[in-house]
Amino acid sequence: MTNEEIDEEEIDVSKQETKVNRFKIAITRDRMEVKMYPLTGIKEGGLTTYDEVVDACQRENIKTKIDEELIREQLMEAEPQEITISKGERPKEGKDGYIEYKFDMSAKPQFVADPKEGKAIDYKNSMQVTLVNVGDILATVIPPTDGEAGEDVNGYPIASKPGTKARYFLGEGVEEKDGDIVVTAPGTPSVQDDVIMIRRTYVLQGDVDLSTGNISFPGTVVVHGNVTDGFEIISEENVVVNGLISGAKIIAKGYIKCAGGIQGKERSEITSGSFVAATFVSAATIVAEGDVLITKDILHSNISCLGELRMGGSLIGGTTTAFKGVECGGDLGSETGTKTSVNIRTHYRQEKAKELANSVMTEVTAIFERYKIWNKAESLKDEEAEKLMKDITTLQELIKKRQIFDSRAAKFDQMVLENKIAKVKILGVLEADVTIASPYTRYTSTVPMKGPLSVSENNEYQKMAIMRGG
Numbered sequence: 186m187t188n189e190e191i192d193e194e195e196i197d198v199s200k201q202e203t204k205v206n207r208f209k210i211a212i213t214r215d216r217m218e219v220k221m222y223p224l225t226g227i228k229e230g231g232l233t234t235y236d237e238v239v240d241a242c243q244r245e246n247i248k249t250k251i252d253e254e255l256i257r258e259q260l261m262e263a264e265p266q267e268i269t270i271s272k273g274e275r276p277k278e279g280k281d282g283y284i285e286y287k288f289d290m291s292a293k294p295q296f297v298a299d300p301k302e303g304k305a306i307d308y309k310n311s312m313q314v315t316l317v318n319v320g321d322i323l324a325t326v327i328p329p330t331d332g333e334a335g336e337d338v339n340g341y342p343i344a345s346k347p348g349t350k351a352r353y354f355l356g357e358g359v360e361e362k363d364g365d366i367v368v369t370a371p372g373t374p375s376v377q378d379d380v381i382m383i384r385r386t387y388v389l390q391g392d393v394d395l396s397t398g399n400i401s402f403p404g405t406v407v408v409h410g411n412v413t414d415g416f417e418i419i420s421e422e423n424v425v426v427n428g429l430i431s432g433a434k435i436i437a438k439g440y441i442k443c444a445g446g447i448q449g450k451e452r453s454e455i456t457s458g459s460f461v462a463a464t465f466v467s468a469a470t471i472v473a474e475g476d477v478l479i480t481k482d483i484l485h486s487n488i489s490c491l492g493e494l495r496m497g498g499s500l501i502g503g504t505t506t507a508f509k510g511v512e513c514g515g516d517l518g519s520e521t522g523t524k525t526s527v528n529i530r531t532h533y534r535q536e537k538a539k540e541l542a543n544s545v546m547t548e549v550t551a552i553f554e555r556y557k558i559w560n561k562a563e564s565l566k567d568e569e570a571e572k573l574m575k576d577i578t579t580l581q582e583l584i585k586k587r588q589i590f591d592s593r594a595a596k597f598d599q600m601v602l603e604n605k606i607a608k609v610k611i612l613g614v615l616e617a618d619v620t621i622a623s624p625y626t627r628y629t630s631t632v633p634m635k636g637p638l639s640v641s642e643n644n645e646y647q648k649m650a651i652m653r654g655g
Contacts, residue, residue, distance in 0.1 A: 205233050206223060206233065206259070206260055206261075206262065206265045207223065207224040207227060207230065207231030207232065207233055208221050208222065208223055208224060208231055208232045208233070208238065208259070208260070208265070209221070209222060209224055209231055209232060210232065210238065210241050210242060210245065210270070212245060212247075212338060212339075215337075216273065216337035216338055216339060216341075217272065217273040217275065217337055217338065218269045218271070218272050218273070218338065219242065219245070219247055219249075219251070219269065219270050219271040219272075219338050220267060220268070220269055220270070221238065221256065221259065221267070221268050221269075221270045222266075222267035222268075223259075223265040223266070223267070233260070234260065235253070235256055235257055235260060238251075238256050238260075238270070239251070239256075242270075242271070245339075246339050246340075247271055247338050247339065248336075248338065248339055248340030249271045249272060249273055249274075249336070249338045249340070250271060251270050251271040252269075252270050252271065255268055255270060256270055271338055272338070273335060273336055273337040273338045273343075274335040274336050275335045275343070276332060276333060276334050276335035276343050276344065276345035276346070277332050277333040277335070277345055278332045278345060278346045278347075278348070279329050279330040279331050279332035279345060279346060279347040279348035280329060280330045280332075280348045281329055281348040281349050281350075281351070282326065282327050282328050282329040282348060282349065282350045282351035283327050283351050284324050284325075284326060284327070284351050284353055284366075284381070285324060285325045285326075285327055286323070286324045286374075286376075287321075287322055287323060287324055287325070288315050288317060288321075288323060288324075288374050289315045289374075290315075290374050290375060290376045290381075291315075291375075292314070292315070292373050292374070292375040292384055292387075293314070294313060294314050294396075294397045294398060295313060295314070295315065313398060314373055314387060314400065314402065315373055315374060316371065316372070316373060316401075316402070316403065317368045317371065317372065317373075317374050317383065318368065318371050319368055319369060319370065319371060320367065320368060321367070321368040322365045322366070322367055322368075323359060323365075323366045323367065323368050323374055323381070323383075324365070324366040324381065325364060325365050325366070326351055326353070326361070326364050326365070326366065327351065328350070328351075328364075329347055329348030329349055329350055329351075330347070330348050331345060331347045331348075332345030332346060332347055332348070333345055352379050353376075353379050353380075353381055354379055354380045354381070355380075355381060355382075356380045356381060356382025356383075357370070357382050357383060357385070358370035358372055358382055358383025358384075358385065359381055359382060359383055366381060368383060369383075370383050370385065371383070371403040371404075371421075372384050372385045372387075372402075372403055372404050373387055373402070373404075384404065385403075385404035385405060385422070386404055386405045386406075386407060387400065387402045387404060387405070387406045387407070388407045388409070389406070389407070389408045389409065389410065390409050390410070391409070391410045392408075392410035392411045392412070392413055392428070393408055393410070393411070393412040393413060393416045393418060393433070394413045394416065398416075399416055399417045399418070399419075400417075400418045400419070400420075401418075401419040401420075402418075402419070402420050402421070403420075403421040403422075404420070404421065404422050405420060405422040405423040405424070405425070405439070406418050406420045406422075406423070406424045406425070406437075407425045407427075408424075408425070408426045408427065408428065409427045409428070410427070410428045411426070411428035411429045411430070411431060411445065412426055412428070412429070412430045412431065412433040412435065413431055413432075413433065414431050414432035414433065414450065414452070415432060415433065415452075416433050416434075417433060417434035417435065417436070418433070418434075418435050418436070418437075419436045419437075420436070420437040420438065420439070421437075421438050422437065422438060422439045423437055423439035423440050423441070423442075423459075424437040424439075424440075424441045424442070425441075425442045426441075426442065426443045426444065426445065427444045427445065428444070428445040429443075429445035429446055429447075429448055430443050430445070430446070430447045430448065430449075430453060430455070430463075430469075431448045431450065431453075432448070432449065432450040432452045432453055433452075433453055434452075434453065434454045434455075435453075435454075435455045435456070435457075436454075436456045437456070437457050437458065437459075438458040438459075439457070439458055439459050440457055440459040440460045440461070440462070440475070441455055441457045441459075441460075441461045441462070441473075442461075442462045442463070443462070443463040443464065444463075444464060445464060446463055446464040446465040446466070446467075446481075447463050447465070447466045447467065447469045447471075448467055448468070448469075449466065449467055449468040449469025449470070449486060450468055451468045451469075453468070453469035453470065454469075454470045454472075455469060455470065455471045455472070455473075456471075456472045456473075457471075457472070457473040457474065457475070458474050459473070459474060459475045460473060460475035460476045460477065460478060460492065461473045461475075461476075461477045461478070461490075462477075462478040462479075463478075463479055463480070464479070464480045464481055465479060465480065465481040465482050465483070465484075465498070466479055466482075466483045466484070466486045466488075467482075467483075467484045467485065467486065468484065468485050468486060469486045469487075470486065470487045470488075471486065471487070471488045471489070471490070472489045472490070472533070473489070473490040473491070473492065474490075474491050474492075475490065475491065475492040476490060476492035476493050476494070476495065476509075477490045477492070477493075477494045477495070477507070478495050478496075479494075479495070479496040479497070479498070480496070480497050480498070481496070481497055481498040482496070482498035482499045482500070482501065482515065483496055483498070483499075483500045483501070483503070483505075484501050484502060484503075485501065485502035485503050485523075486502070486503045487503050487504050487505070488503070488504075488505040488506065488507065489505075489506045489507075489533035490506070490507050490508065490533075491508045491509070491532065491533070492507070492508065492509050493507060493509045493510050493511065493512060494507040494510075494511045494512070495511075495512040496512070496513055496514055496515070497514040497515070498514060498515040499513065499515030499516040499517070499519075499613060500513050500515075500516075500517050500518075500525065500527070501516070501518060501519045501523055501525060502519070502523045502524065502525055503525065503526070504526040504527075504528070505525075505526065505527045505528065506528040506531050506533045507527070507528070507529060507607075508529070508530065508531060508532055508533075508607065509529075509606075509607050510529050510606075510607040510608045510609060510610070510641075511527055511529065511608075511609045511610065512610045513609070513610065513611045513612065513613065514612050514613070515612065515613040516611075516613035516614045516615075516616055517609070517611045517613070517614070517615050517616060517619055518614075518615065518616030518617065518618060518619035518630070519616055520616060520633075522616075522617060522618045523618070524618055524619075524620075525616075525618070525619045525620070526619075526620045526622070527609055527619070527620070527621045527622070528621075528622050528623065529607040529608065529609060529621070529622075529623055529641075529642070530605075530607045530623040530624060530642060531622075531623065531624055541586075541590045546587065548579075548583055549580065549583050549584075549587075552576045552579065552580055552583075606641075607623075607641065607642075608639045608640060608641035609621055609639060609640040609641070610637070610638075610639045611636040611637065611638055611639070611640075612636050612637045613635075613636055614633050614634065614635050614636060615630050615633065615634045615635075615636065615638065615640075616630065616633050617630050617631055617632055617633055618630065618631075621640050621649060623642045623649075625642065625647045626642060626647050626648055626649055627649065628640065628649035628651075634651070637653070637654055638651060638652060638653050638654065639651070639652050639654075640652075
């Protein structure tokens with residue numbers, strides 16, 4: 186190798202050893218990052234040492250922590266790259282508020298199994314709709330959070346975006362109190378289109394069957410289908426059935442309407458605190474505080490009401506007790522001689538009050554019989570004496586009960602005496618073997634009589650009078 190070649194190699198090595206990386210720092214537009222990027226194609230200027238980079242950051246008033254190790258690595262890197270040497274703290278957005286519900290809000294029956302040991306599940310009572318009572322906390326309103334503020338690389342704060350409030354509206358049966366949504370009326374909780382409410386009407390689109398179970402509801406119940414065999418509805422208000430009631434039990438403090446009719450199968454019990462209206466009735470028991478209104482026929486049923494029984498068709502079989510009378514648009518009784526009984530001016534609770542009073546007297550008599558035996562004895566055993574003391578206490582309670590039942594019976598007697606206009610009106614035929622009775626007299630038809638006619642009690646002679654023309 187010549188001296189000339191050796192000198193050229195030393196020059197090349199010298200050039201490699203003296204190569205210097207040059208950088209520049211810049212702050213991003215959002216002022217959240219400090220970038221350090223290499224300057225290419227220049228041999229003078231720029232930042233070439235760690236201290237120069239730090240000084241540059243200080244001149245830019247960088248307050249956030251810089252990555253010292255990364256800076257040193259890039260200064261020595263053969264192929265330097267653009268890097269981020271410091272970052273600001275981005276703000277954390279607040280969480281949105283929401284409603285935390287304490288109950289199922291679907292307003293649909295839910296399966297609630299309650300099996301007893303060794304017994305099968307009662308599916309009729311296992312499907313239950315969610316019910317809430319006054320004072321229950323239906324939901325809690327969770328407020329939004331404010332979030333956490335951030336800061337840019339110069340240390341200036343960046344406000345966070347707070348969360349939005351929960352979107353909701355209060356409907357019927359609820360109020361907001363101290364961040365809670367509280368029930369003010371019993372019913373089924375529901376939320377629809379952000380409206381939180383208590384439904385006072387329970388609407389069922391289909392049938393009352395195993396898919397729904399029995400229904401017990403503090404408001405009105407509307408069934409668009411049928412109430413099937415063996416099931417029951419209990420309502421604190423009204424019941425409306427747009428289908429058929431078949432072998433089912435319905436109890437309502439208000440009225441009961443059945444568009445499809447009542448096919449009782451000798452099992453249906455319809456009890457209403459107001460009126461009952463249906464298309465027809467067959468083999469059912471109806472008890473109503475008001476009127477009973479039937480569009481067509483009543484067959485082989487027991488009807489008790491404190492208003493009028495009015496029907497567009499015939500009344501055949503069974504026993505009817507209508508305090509204010511009966512209007513029959515068809516026949517009363519049947520050509521085949523089916524026994525049919527109609528009671529007017531009769532309060533169905535009157536007989537019940539008398540039965541209760543008589544049952545009290547039965548217990549009183551039993552006590553006196555024991556007393557007669559003990560009165561003849563020279564002395565009583567300890568258990569007999571103890572029994573006697575209990576009997577005396579029981580006797581005092583029974584006397585009070587008897588007074589209550591007698592008072593009720595007297596009240597009903599007075600109502601009967603004041604009701605002097607009750608009658609049975611028949612537009613069709615009054616068939617044979619029909620008994621029409623009141624508390625004081627009765628009449629049994631022996632031959633068919635064509636209507637229109639009316640049967641009422643002659644108050645002066647206490648006999649039934651039959652008048653043509655109704």
